[in-house]
Amino acid sequence: MLPVDLPSTVRDALLAPLVDHHCHGVRRDDxxxxxxxxxxxxxxxxxxxxxxxxxxxxxxxxxxxxxxxxxxxxxxxxxxxxxxxxxxGAAEVNRRLLAGAGVVAFLVDTAPGAEDMEVLTATEMGRHGGAAADELVRIEQIERDVAETAQLAVDYLDALGEELAARAARAVGLKTVIGALCGLDFDPARPSRGSVIAAANRRLSDPKRPLTDEVMLRHLLWSAVDVARERGLPVQFHTGFGGSGLDLHRTDPGRLGEFAGMLQPLGVPLILLHCYPYHRQAAYLAGVYPHVYVDVGLTLPHTAAASARVVDELLELAPFHKQLFGSGCHSVAETGYLGALSFRRALGASLASRLASGEWSPADAARVAHMIGSGNARRVYRL
Known part of the structure; x- marks a missing residue:
């Protein structure tokens, strides 16, 4: 599995069970x-x-x-x-590939896809993979559920806060896809009450459409931050690579610098997902702000043989205690298996180059592998 010869302590660290801090359910059907x-x-x-x-x-x-x-x-x-x-059959394929990934805990974004695909629940992901499983709450999905049943703007806003708090009580983190909806160059300030009520009325005029109103998205985000602060949860931001319909330059995580600064006094961890091709900008933010973390997620199996270069560039600047493993697994179990395998191979190659140059000791390399593979996620998500 590993592409290079490594000291046994480093190999053991790379092959140790991973905490997959960001994945989705996979299809249960053939x-x-x-x-x-x-x-x-x-x-x-x-x-x-x-x-x-x-x-x-x-x-x-x-x-x-x-x-x-x-x-x-x-x-x-x-x-x-x-x-x-x-x-x-799908059940056996899912079992083999998810278990083969060598994951000890899946943190699962359970929001349905655009096509409302038939996917495994978080509990089923854990059962198929022989691992623990916890839920990540997609805040835009909660907003959509609330909007479709609300009648008045005030009721809608009250219900939104209540539902966020209720779902967060059963989750290990919150996630937003605001970057895909309006870009990450949004005004980071909390919107005024009057502007939010006006945006809520606009929203309720057509609640089945995807939410794109920036004022309402900012209110939703700050409501999630309030809940995350109260419950000690991190907030994940989808950035960079992943999915269609993105205005890619607007998903550069570097645009979140001002928002990250506002969040710092609140103590809410901000986790930048995927990041590629802006992983160096994300690494910079992780180095500057004590509450910012980063992964490159599904980038690694999609860059395959070149994934070591991506990981190497992240290691150039991002503190080692700020990097996380996330497979970005979705739709088919192959994404989860290859996410884990590509991560181990890429990190192994990067560690080998540092060992060969004498930059790191085997103890250093093993410690970093443990931190990124599972230790950082256990700390940030309080697992």
């Missing part, structure tokens, strides 16, 4: 080839005619690394891989 290919592509669109999403770094990694988990030879052709997947 998938056609067309459906599977849609789900392994972040754009969610079919490959151009005559091509396949298996001809990507991620698709090649599926054939190389997931095939043996399903009792196939490495580099099995796509048709053979998918035939074996169908033969085993």
């Amino acid at each position: 998938l056609s080839r067309a459906r599977f290919e849609l789900l392994i592509n972040e754009g969610g669109s079919p490959a151009p005619p005559g091509t396949t999403h298996f001809d990507t770094p991620f698709g090649a990694a599926v054939r190389r690394w997931c095939a043996p988990v399903l009792d196939l030879e490495p580099h099995a052709p796509p048709a053979v891989y998918l035939s074996r997947r169908e033969e085993l």
Whole structure:
């Protein structure tokens, strides 16, 4: 599994069980080839005619690394891989791949996808993976649920705060996708009461549409911050890589610097997810602010052989006690398995280069591997 020779203490640290601090449920049903290919592509669109999403770094990694988990030879052709997947059935495939990831705890964003996909619950993710599982609350999903039942703006705002608090009581963290909805260059100040009531009235005029009103999104975010502060929870921010329809330059986590400064006196941990291709900006924020943390998530299996370079660049500046492992697992269990494997291989290569140059001792490398793989998440999420 690991690409280089390493001291036994470092190998043991890299192969130790991980805390996956950010993932989603995976599909519980059997998938056609067309459906599977849609789900392994972040754009969610079919490959151009005559091509396949298996001809990507991620698709090649599926054939190389997931095939043996399903009792196939490495580099099995796509048709053979998918035939074996169908033969085993979704439940067995999920069990093998999630358990094979070597995760001791999954922290699961349980908000349904845009298509309301049939996915495993947090409890089921844990059961399939032989691990503990806890929930991350997607604040925009709570807002949508409340908006669809509210009649008056005041009732809507009261219910929103109450539901956030109720859901947070059963969760280990809160998550926002505000960057995908209006960008991360929003006005970071808490909006005034009058502007929020006006925004609430606008929202209730069409509650089934995705929330894009910046005032309402800022109110939702600050309401979540209040709940997180009260309960001692971190707030995750989706930034950078992941999903379609993003105005990528507006998801640069560096734009969150002013908001991070406002959050610092409150003591609420701010966790920047995915970050690529802005992982150096995220690393800078993690170095400057004591409450900012960072991961590169699903970037690693999608960059595959180049993932060591991404991890190496994050290690250049981000404090080691500020980095977290998150697979970004979603849709198919291959994403979770490859997220864990790519993380271990990439971090292993980066540690090996530092050991070879004499920059770090084996004890240093093992300590960093433990911190990023599980220790930091246990501390931040109070596991």
